[in-house]
Amino acid sequence: MVNHQTHKRIHEATMAHNPINEPLFTQSRHNSTWLSEKIVSFAQRRGDKLTHIQQKALIWFRTESIFNLGPADEHRKDEDVMGAYKTLFDRLFFFGSLRPHVKCVMQKPKGAEEHLMGRTDQDKSYQLKWSYPFHEKRMEACITLFRTKTKNRPERFKEYLATMLHEMIHAFLDIWGCRSEGCYNVWQRQGVKGHGHAWQDAALAIELAVADKSMLGIDLDLGRQKSLAVDIVYERRSVPEEEELRRWGMNQGEVDKIGKIVKDQHIITQVMGSR
Ligand SMILES: [Zn+2]
Ligand SMILES: [Zn+2]
Structure with missing residues (x-):
């Protein structure tokens, strides 16, 4: 591991005025809590x-028909629609910073993947960057969306x-968060691999923005509560304080209840997420 930098x-003013194709962040160099605060803001x-x-x-x-989700547009390929939404979400919520780094593929699930909705694989060779300091490697992530059996468009x-x-x-x-051992394994990990504070705060803010009629007006369930329950049950994370749960629109009782269901059904693979 590298020395901590x-x-x-x-x-924020610099972030707000950064041209779309200009790099804004530096790989592995930002505090995940700070990154999350910027998403929220x-x-x-x-x-x-x-x-x-x-x-x-x-x-x-508002002007492109590719974004229509109604049955009339069934002739469009799912990949094309998702590609347009990926760019839209990147520009609305991630400062356009994911475009050259993240690709998204749609796949038919195989075997145990049947229970999974999606996952993120982070380029495993990113460590090359540390082994050869002069070899700047672009960090990349691949999001896999598993095809669903849901027919209704x-x-x-x-x-x-x-x-x-x-x-x-x-x-x-994953890409912009600090990967130094202390940050990654202790608090950083809460956001990078699991569904801790950094991830939860960002997910709530994005869910609300997407649902807002003045924005996209689409109700989406990002699986915040279920993912938290899985982290608590299977990753032995401590239960967040009541005040934090309230901020996320959750409460102890509900999280416990979902945790029990998760445990009883062994549905660790049934939740979305990179594990
Ligand atoms: Zn750090
Ligand atoms: Zn996840």
């Missing part, structure tokens, strides 16, 4: 507070979109 921060913007990139993305969403896309957003948050924290 100071976490990089960027002013920008996902809460509305009206004239939206950045130029967000405003343009919204106009694109709007329902099918709601599943895909929720899974893709869930995974995009993982990918964002």
Whole structure:
């Protein structure tokens, strides 16, 4: 592991005015809590507070028929629709920072994958970068969406979109979050691999923004509560404080209940997520 380097921060004004194709973040150099705070802050913007990139993305969403999820557009390939939404979400919520780093593929599930909705694989060779300091390797992540059996078009896309957003948050924290041992294994891990504070805060803000009629007006379930319950049961994470649960619209009783169901049904693989 490398020596720890100071976490990089960027002013919000700089972030808001960064041109779409200009790199903004540095791989593995940001505090995951800070990254999450920035997602939340920008996902809460509305009206004239939206950045130029967000405003343009919204106009694109309102004027392009590729974004229609109704049955009339069944002739479109699912891949094409998801590709457009991936770019839209990247511009609205991830500062356009995922575009060259994250690809998304749709696959028929094999074997145990039948129970999985999606997952994020992070380029395993990223360590090359540390072994050969002069060999700058671009960190990449691949999101796999497993094809669902859901026939109803709007329902099918709601599943895909929720899974893709869930995974995009993982990918964002994966790529830009600090990978130094202490950060990664202790608090950082709460956001990078699991569904701790960094992931939860970001997921809630994005879910609310997507549902907001002035934004996209699509109700999506990113699996926040279920993913937390799985982390508590299977990864032996401590239960967050009541106040934090309240902030996420959850409570101890419900999390326990879902935890029991998760345990009884052994549905560890039935939840979305990179594990
Ligand atoms: Zn760090
Ligand atoms: Zn997950």
